Amino acid sequence: MKPTKRVKNPWMYLLLFCFFLVEVKLDAQTTQTIANSPNPSTADSLFKLAEKYDSVGDSKRALPLFESSLPIYQKLGKQREVGHCFNYIGANYYRQGNLSKALSYFEKGVAAYKKAGYKKGVAALLNNVGVIYYSMGNYPQAVELYKQTIFMQEKIGNKNTTATITGNIGGIYSKIKDYPNALKYFNKADALFKELNDKRGVAKILMEVGYISMEQGNFDKALKEFDESLTIAQKAKEKEVEIEVLSNLGELFYRKSDFQKALYYYNNCLKKAEEIGKLQYRSSCSIAIGNIFYQLKKYKEAVGKCSAGLTIAEKMGAISIKKDACECLYHSYKSLNNNSLALLYYEKVNAFEDSLNTKEASSRMMNMEFQKQQLVDSIAFVKKQSAAQLKHQAEIQAKEKQRNVIIASLGMVLLIAGGLWYRLNFVRKAKETLKIEKDRSDALLLNILPQEIAEELKLTGSVKAKDFGMVSILFTDFQSFTQTAQTMSPQRLVEEINVCFEAFDRISEKYQIEKIKTIGDAYMAAGGMANADENFPKNVVLAALEMQAFIAQRAIENQKAPKPHFEMRLGIHAGPIVAGVVGVKKFQYDIWGDTVNTASRMESNGSVGKVNISEAFYELIKDDPLFSFEYRGNISAKGKGEIKMYFVEKNASMQM
Structure with missing residues (x-):
């Protein structure tokens, strides 16, 4: 069993400009009076009060005030202030985890700053947009925005921000294990931080380089780099960096199976994290210590530490850390012969693993x-x-x-x-x-x-990734495929699957939906990509119903033979996706996004012979007289919580 994974404290951060921050003391009644008189002083007062609440993390009060000052500034044509409002509103939604709204407000802020000719603001918000794309997993777009930001910051002469964003790009390369490129950007950032005498930046770069050395198995080099980073952080009194380095040192010695030294560094990390209220490291270090106790066969101590780490991770909503804690508790309870609790945490590990599969x-x-x-x-x-x-x-x-x-x-x-x-x-x-x-x-x-x-590939020699705002995703899967396949010869199995998928291809072509790929016994297609007209949701449903009809008819034919036959679940969801070509050899056109994962959950939570759809897709076709619907209620889906689902079929009165 491994220690909890290193908590990456990424370089990505929001460059939020807090303009006009002054002490303002206004009660609720005064605020209402100001809001009723639209003039420059009204907007400024609302904005300053919002900044006051925002500075202490009170988003519940800050957000409505920013939203109240925004239309006044827009009416007055004060584009720079409009940009400030969009910036703060976007940042508040980012902290709430509403990435789509945050992205929308940041992009509006960029437009406002451009109208105002405020280059510094444009550069800052481009970085913020890059952070959103990074959080969404769209790393190529994030890298592109970071490069734009660096170009603008260099023109402005802001070397500190340039150094940090250069480190951001290095962090993305490190994340995908492209260490040569990661080191190239880390070295550039290191040179800038040293020129600026930024001790924090230098310490973080050394830590990142040490992590790469550790990943490559060069433990001696990694130890030297971590020690140097720790020394700089301690002298500069950069406690957050010090905590990160201590955690890395704990992981290094754990990998070397030197559990006593690993325990020493993790305990120091936990102590300092508790001093400054760093929840991430309080959680991860507790779990890491629990894993060490497990290795030392101190199972009760392991349960105590991992339970404490899980409690904090649940407050944060950190899925990967919760998974590590549950895995530790599963192994510990199993060793204590407490099978009921071991099974409980084993099931939680699987649920968290499913949520993390989007990686x-x-x-x-x-x-x-x-x-x-x-x-x-x-x-x-x-x-x-x-x-x-x-x-x-x-x-x-x-x-x-x-x-x-x-x-x-x-x-x-x-x-x-x-x-x-x-x-x-x-x-x-x-x-x-x-x-x-x-x-x-x-x-x-x-x-x-x-x-x-x-x-596009033939003309330009490359394919750009493309965003689609609304696409319908269709998933099919054969129920009890493994059991049915065991009753068939390999040749017969392949022939039967081929008959089914050839029929699905013809149906997809008939209704002008795009086949994306097959994965084993699963078939995925998308509507609304090549022909994004208003009928694409309807066509996807018609195709789905025809596919289920074909499988039902095929089952009747095989039963008469008699031959083994398949039964199928089918699910549909609609939403935004990213599409592109992946790979150099045997390259493949594919799609990504949370919409794809939710469509898969519609299939896995469906019923044989039925077409199961999400509430989002139901809203697109609910008024079509061709269909009738059966509301299923809130269904629990792995990694998604409860989702409203419906069965759809052709309206009996509309059938010939």
């Missing part, structure tokens, strides 16, 4: 930005080879022409005619061969990628 999709999105360049290089290499072949053919043709001239000079008219015929025939056959190969390549590419994506 795989995020990792693929992270890698897409970096793999794109490799794809461009690969296509460039193919073009280079093609140019070399054309040049070689031109040289051959030139030699043939020279030979024909010599033959012509000797009067061998017949041979000249034969040579010309041969050359023309060769060119004709070559063109035919090239056309056949081109058509074959185009057909193969269109079979792998949507036409729009394939054309």
Whole structure:
């Protein structure tokens, strides 16, 4: 069993500008009076009072006041102040965890600052937007915004912010284990921090570099870098950095199986985290100490520490830390022969693991930005080879022409005619061969990628990731697939799945929805991507009902044979997604986002032969007379909590 994972205290932070911060003492009645008189002093008073509440973390009072001052500033045309309001409102929604609203307000703030010509504000809010994309798992977009911010900060001359954001980019590369690029950006940030004599920044860079050394198994080098980072942090009295380094040192010695030293550093980390109220490290260090007690066979002590860590993690809502705590408690209770509690925490571990599975999709999105360049290089290499072949053919043709001239000079008219015929025939056959190969390549590419994506890839040599605001996602899965498959030969199993998926492909094409991929016995398709008209939700439902009808008819046919047959669940959800091409070899068009995960939950919580839809999708089609609905109530879905679900079918009165 491993210690709790290192709590990454990421470089990403919001550059919030707190303008006009002064002491203002207004009661609720005075605030209401000010709000009723729309003039510059009214807006300023509301804004200053909002800042006062915001500075002490009272978002409940601050947010309405910012929202009240905003329309007054807009009416007065004071764009810089409008930008300040959007900035603060977005930051409040970010702290609440409402990323979509935070993103909307930050982007509006960027527009307002641009109108005001306030470059410093534009740069700060671009960084904030980058933080949102990082939190959403859209790492390529985050990197792009960070680079824009660095460019603007360099023009402004703000080296401190430039250094921090450079460290942000290094942190993203480190997260996807691209250590050469991570070190490149960390070194740039380190040079800037040293130039600015920023001890905190220097200490954090050393810690990040030490973590990479530890991940690469170079423990001696990592220890030296951690010790140096700790010394700088202690001298500069940077307690938060000191706590991070102590946690890393604990993990280092745990990996070396030196549990006594690991315990020493984790206890120091916990003590200092308690002094400054650092909940993340109070939780993670308690769990790490619990894991060490488990390794030392002190199971009751392990239960105590991991339970304390879990309590704090539940207050924070940190899923990964809660998973680590439950895993520690599962192993500890199992060793204490308390099987009922061991089973309880084992089930919680699985639930948290399911919620964290979205990391795989995020990792693929992270890698897409970096793999794109490799794809461009690969296509460039193919073009280079093609140019070399054309040049070689031109040289051959030139030699043939020279030979024909010599033959012509000797009067061998017949041979000249034969040579010309041969050359023309060769060119004709070559063109035919090239056309056949081109058509074959185009057909193969269109079979792998949507036409729009394939054309973009051929024209530009790369594919940009694309956001879709509203897409319907359809998931199917065969119930009891493993048990049914065991009654069939491998050849028969593949044939049966192929019959079903060929039918699904035809149905998808009929209703103009995009097949995304198959995963084992699961089939995923999306509506509203290539043809985003108003009928796409309806078409997705019609396709889903037709797929279920095909499976039902296929089951009847197989039962008559008799042969094994499949039964199928099907679920649909609608919402925003990100789509793009991943990989260099055998590249694949795929989609990501929480919408995809929720659609999967609609399928897994559905019933055989039924089409299960989410409330969000129900809102899109509820007024269509073609369908009737059965409300299922709030259904508990793994990693999502309770979700309202409906069964949908064709309205009996509308069927022929």
